[in-house]
Amino acid sequence: MSEVKTVEYTAKDFSSDQEVKWCPGCGDYAILKAVQKAMPLVGRRREDVVFVSGIGCSSRFPYYMDTYGFHSIHGRAPALASGVKLANPNLSVWQITGDGDALAIGGNHFIHAIRRNMGLNILLFNNRIYGLTKGQFSPTTDLGHKTKSSPQGVIDNPFHPGELVLGAQGHFFARCVDINPSHMTGVMVEAEKHEGTSLVEILQNCIIFNDKVFSDFTSKENKSDALLYVEHGKPMIFGKENDKGLVLKGFELEVVTIGENGITEDDVLVHDAYVKNPTLHFMMVRMEYPMILGVIRNVAAEPFEKKLAKQVLEVEKKSNFKTIDDLLLSGETWEIV
């Protein structure tokens, strides 16, 4: 984060004059609010913030933020965001995308953005469905799920965004869920703090075409037992009674109960988001019970735009051409009189 000027904003300052057009009850509303709340905490000037998106319900997001915004074409927002960032590295660039936008048509730009590690904050609204086109399965839809385009059930193995991010050399991966906006706000602030590409997967309920898909861990009955909120340096403990924890068993993470079989809090793994080796994070993103939320991986590395800036200085030092005229007049020339 470069050149921060702290201006006293409130969330309302980031709300545009456009009417929000999502379906009543859509999880996107909570995310919008969480982002608007995160903005004053991020502390960037409004004119230095850019929201870009592709196409999808989620991708309407930029219209609702009173910042610079670009609602582009389906799947291409990572490339657009990259161009924005390289043109003006001082901007705080946020990309909003859906599971279809990011992982179906946009899969290639997605993995390349991750590996290049420019200073982008990518918020992936994963509702495991194509919302805007009215309910076809997406690359994250569960096997067997029946949708308009899979009347006999999905037979494509779904992507897990976290695994794909790690497979693509990701440095920052976090997970949130739409039912917990204040947690989201905190994670977004961390995402912006991280230099390089931050990927935040947000499990988002599409009430119209995929309602309750996350209810195994978001329903009132389940959420206190099935969600594990992690923080760097803290033991990975969860459960209504705070008595469940994760331990390493060979190549697997296992759920144990503190107090049973002689297990104590000290046996529970302490979360290390900063470790470069992604093995632990790979295990964490693969878990389905508990569903792990929070910043899972957060590894510092020089972002693309800074490396580029260094090369500029290097060329400046080495080049014989100080001006364009030097270049145009370079090499072998001759005079005709």
Added chain:
Amino acid sequence: MSEVKTVEYTAKDFSSDQEVKWCPGCGDYAILKAVQKAMPLVGRRREDVVFVSGIGCSSRFPYYMDTYGFHSIHGRAPALASGVKLANPNLSVWQITGDGDALAIGGNHFIHAIRRNMGLNILLFNNRIYGLTKGQFSPTTDLGHKTKSSPQGVIDNPFHPGELVLGAQGHFFARCVDINPSHMTGVMVEAEKHEGTSLVEILQNCIIFNDKVFSDFTSKENKSDALLYVEHGKPMIFGKENDKGLVLKGFELEVVTIGENGITEDDVLVHDAYVKNPTLHFMMVRMEYPMILGVIRNVAAEPFEKKLAKQVLEVEKKSNFKTIDDLLLSGETWEIV
């Protein structure tokens, strides 16, 4: 592998009448030979074999095989191969691709082919450069490498194909190197045996634009000490003296020397290619010393085309429409006389 008829072929039967046009000394020649040798072992009839490719030096490959072949457009071969396989699941479908073709322009089709797990054999010729377009960096080119399009050195973090494959839910991943054709032949036979998508990364030397990029482990001096050939069920031992091995240390694989510090052969990890949990494989593909060759992951799972075939039967059973006429005449109709 369905409906195998064993016909007595030799490698020569798979060599087309087209003149091979790679640069003298190119690693592609060895791969071609290895594939031609694998074909009789695979045992499919020549007319049931299809080679498809994208664009690149490597992608010229299908012209040299006397089978059905399709040299398509840049990056799109996984989609083309998927269409071929779905149209006729009885075919043995091979896709040839380069690091640019597969991971730059073709990255999206690549990861989706991996996750869908159709019966495709994908051979990725990784020379870490764009050969055909004369030497720009590719998504696998090392950081800092100077090429025509990175005169000050590459600043994009490279992909490691193995990691990407695992991140995309891959079931079969193997690695070969062009200097060992007979090992390649064996791996190819295994790849074809595997139902679902098999991904074989072949480290291939481009003598013109990226010569010796793999010499750290392929040069005469290094190869016997830096390469680890793995086989399922065998301990992971390597080295000129066969005295080096891999052991698990927390979240890392470590190289140990047998006979030192009380280490015996029994301490060395035994390779398990069949285990579903990808953690071990993820550690293996990430190693740079030793460079691990052979089938690293080989997990059985029903391929896409078989699931599809089941759905066909299911619909057949349930549908009220036995013929197209049934369908056309279905619903509410009325007569005009």
Added chain:
Amino acid sequence: MAVEKQELEKVVIKFAGDSGDGMQLTGMQFTGTSALLGNDLATFPDYPAEIRAPQGTVAGVSGFQVHIGKSQIYTPGDNADVLVAMNAAALKANLDHVVKGKTIIVDIDNFKRKDWEKAGFEADPLSDGTLDSYNVVEAPVTSLTKMALKDMGLDNKSVVRSKNMFTLGMVYWMFSRPLDHTEKFLNSKFKSKQIVADANIKALRAGYNYAETIEALASAYTILPADLEPGTYKNVMGNQATAWGFLAAAEKAGLELFLGSYPITPASEILHELALYKHFGAKAFQAEDEIAGVVSAIGASFAGDLAITTTSGPGLALKTEAIGLALITELPLVVVNVQRGGPSTGLPTKTEQSDLSQAVNGRNGASPVIVIAASTPANCFDYAFMASKLALEHMTPVILLTDGYLGNGSQPWKIKTMKELPTITPNYIPEDKKETWLPYERDAKTKARYWAKPGQAGFEHRIGGLEKDMLTGNVSYDPVNHEKMVQIRQEKVDLVANYIPELTVEGSEGGDLLVVGWGGTYGSLLSAVKQLNVIGVEIGLAHFNYINPLPKNTADIFSKYTHIIVCELNDGQFLRHLRGALPDFKYEGYNKVQGLPFTVSELTQLFTKKLGEIKK
């Protein structure tokens, strides 16, 4: 009160309400019932791009217009004779398109101050005179529905959801339609929730009875069955008809069908429909993007399926490179483009004809393909079938253009059976050529190369996107060979003119003015031309379904008129295409780019004016 039943020739009804009000379903029910009564009809749904745009606002209004008649119906109608407005926003959005003096039914429960303010009225439209020239039926639909269902033990949300059935009941009464079709439908739709079915049926009957009772609807109408060709009919939507045309073509050709597609409005329904019929050998593959959609289809075509891909404008743009590959490898492929408003994302749910240039010219290199267009929801079936036939017999990509208006519109279709459909003979290697066959050898008449499929022993061969030798198909960089190949690819497409029907004219066979149209505007253009013919105006219509190549007799027909006016829902793309192909005629253009179809009245006015100018 005894009501007199008045016979009507035709009537246009528009159902309009919030996106959540179920207007599409209501409209479809009215359509289905009318179809069963033997009326001819045409429909047009019109909904916002958002899934559920904000309630109560004009942006959130969803509408369904249906035109039914005793005589033949070619369009969903310009303006409504009956508007059902479920709320103030629906009235606001549609008032301009109601015929003065005709009926507007409003649910007054949704005309409170906050409602009409939200809809953008300055004052209460029910009391400020806005509706003075209409016959307004003010019904408290929501409260009446609640009352009717109050004892059923249903939750309030489900009760309110049934109000569309109440209005449908009212309209059924007005037009003397029986309720049984809809009752059957409701029972089957809510099979597993009988209480919901019962509630809906109760609301439907309550509406019907209410209409019979109140004095506001002083008369009931009836529309006698239309005078259609004898046969068995059903109501079809354009996208559905398209899907079925392909199923029929695959069966007729003895092939399996492969669809590689990525969802996009307004084309997705073709994918949804085909996904249902796996047992007919139809593989509907939802790919990761449009490029994978078309490329997987090319792979399937290479391997021997009837291969198609479906999309809309932005998707066609993405498929461009791959269509070039199908073209140079000379494989059969059908690309369906259900056009929508452009450029870029444009107006995704609106109709337009602005992808013609892209279809004809939008590829790198000299790259001719066949381009054809459907012109009614029902004949989407025929042109999907024909596109397949041409692709398979001529070994070339075919682009089939339909549009949102056709794709979502519906129409009675005289059902075709497999028996009566023409044969399709894929261009396989003839027996007597099998010995000497070469991959790029061609049929002498069509110039189509032969199709050899993987699995056939002895025909192993390699193809690809590089220029290829005239006969062997091997890569060839030879300059003269390249020029010959460019020419032969063009010739092959040109020769298709020998295999398509000649252009016909409706209306006057010659004279001062020929109206030229193509694709989805057929209904409007024909209605306008016929209306003028009826009153003795000499004017002809030449409507094109074959865009490239043009029918052989096109110049003959054009030469019979002194003036030609090309009417399109775009910026003049067919006109420019005609100038390029037949430069010896003078064309004038009439273009509308509003995401809306032509209205018949704008056309009759235009043609009348034009003829007046010519006469002067």
Added chain:
Amino acid sequence: MAVEKQELEKVVIKFAGDSGDGMQLTGMQFTGTSALLGNDLATFPDYPAEIRAPQGTVAGVSGFQVHIGKSQIYTPGDNADVLVAMNAAALKANLDHVVKGKTIIVDIDNFKRKDWEKAGFEADPLSDGTLDSYNVVEAPVTSLTKMALKDMGLDNKSVVRSKNMFTLGMVYWMFSRPLDHTEKFLNSKFKSKQIVADANIKALRAGYNYAETIEALASAYTILPADLEPGTYKNVMGNQATAWGFLAAAEKAGLELFLGSYPITPASEILHELALYKHFGAKAFQAEDEIAGVVSAIGASFAGDLAITTTSGPGLALKTEAIGLALITELPLVVVNVQRGGPSTGLPTKTEQSDLSQAVNGRNGASPVIVIAASTPANCFDYAFMASKLALEHMTPVILLTDGYLGNGSQPWKIKTMKELPTITPNYIPEDKKETWLPYERDAKTKARYWAKPGQAGFEHRIGGLEKDMLTGNVSYDPVNHEKMVQIRQEKVDLVANYIPELTVEGSEGGDLLVVGWGGTYGSLLSAVKQLNVIGVEIGLAHFNYINPLPKNTADIFSKYTHIIVCELNDGQFLRHLRGALPDFKYEGYNKVQGLPFTVSELTQLFTKKLGEIKK
């Protein structure tokens, strides 16, 4: 032996050998030396699509043709006056393009039986009479080189690699060129391997001396400096000039330059060139594919850079959808398309003009963009500059068409300095409008909207691919607004005609025949027209650099001739474009689609014949 030095007006030399023989370098050296002597010149490299096609075969031949002269040179020449054939395949590939009676230098060491068999000769071409009508110089180049270098202690491979310098030495002697330019070059190229430099120089001198000694080269020629406009010159390749044009434009506009690109033949050199100049604020971003290339450029444009993307035909196809986005968001963007042979992958290393239709029409929806074309390697600089100026001042995508022939060809360029270039004034919000500004407000004259960049406080706004309101830029589904927006986007592009130069005619200002061309064929067309003018034939050339919109006076000029012939290296795409835009003229087409430029002689013959027919 004293030799007489003969002055020549112009001469065409072709160096040809295996891909590994260094012919491109040899040709470039001859070019460089001749340029320094003040000759005008044009070059054309011609190499196989494979990196190293099989040695000794025709497919593996790499050639470099250079045309130098005292008078102005417009093309690399139809046929060679001197052919250097390093092996039998090089002779086979080029024999048809050597002027009868002129010189062929062969390295007889590579004319053994296996060599001429591999090349596809039936018999030894050196002895069977094939070369009877040429002046053949048989030199054992390889052995002489080996001999000359035998004592240097160099490995055999490096020795043999120097043989191209031996032949270059011979040709230098023939045309009285000094060796110092090449010697300097060798010393610098092999800075770190002095022995290689020495060997090459030794070979060069040995060749020179050999030529002076043997009797076969009975005379030496000289070509006096050309009569070019006074100024400082350097030799530039088209792709390099393109890159520099953008650097100059960015500097002139006070902006940083952003290139988003994906390598593709024959456009990659623009990327390579721009990657060198990061310190001029040029960010050359090699993206993961063509789509990311153009979309990243659109992002950079939104954020305030001069944004460009470079590609060739298949890549332009992929960028289509995104260009529509730039168009509807009305952002400045330059898309360079270095055309090559199509369709599909086609002939990647050959030249063609077959992407014009795609550039003008290949997008979904009504989507006008500016299309311009460079016509010489050197003026690639000017049109890259102009493309940037138009994009920035008119807020619209501009497609710049060049081609393989221009991109790889070279030419002396009269160096421009920054001072003498026109100003570029990006369309920023004028001070007096800042208070009331709206995102889609427009300049009254150009109809260009204003450019507000992220980072500017108070101008936060959102744009996107959906249709937008005329003023606010908010999403609008309003039908009439849409039609107005379609019209205004067209009008904006049409108005560009007020800001581009008028069309000029070379040759006769009126009469029976106007030759019309565009882009890279300029040199050939001009040479042919001039040749005919010299012998008194009345014929004019109107060559277009501005394709869309056309120059305002186009119709005026066309109306001065009775016949118009449109000559293109494609299937008639500009002709169709002209028919669409100016339907009142009759056009005839002359098309060549061989991946090769026009030859001057085919054109003079064509025009002569055509004029004959007209006169009859």
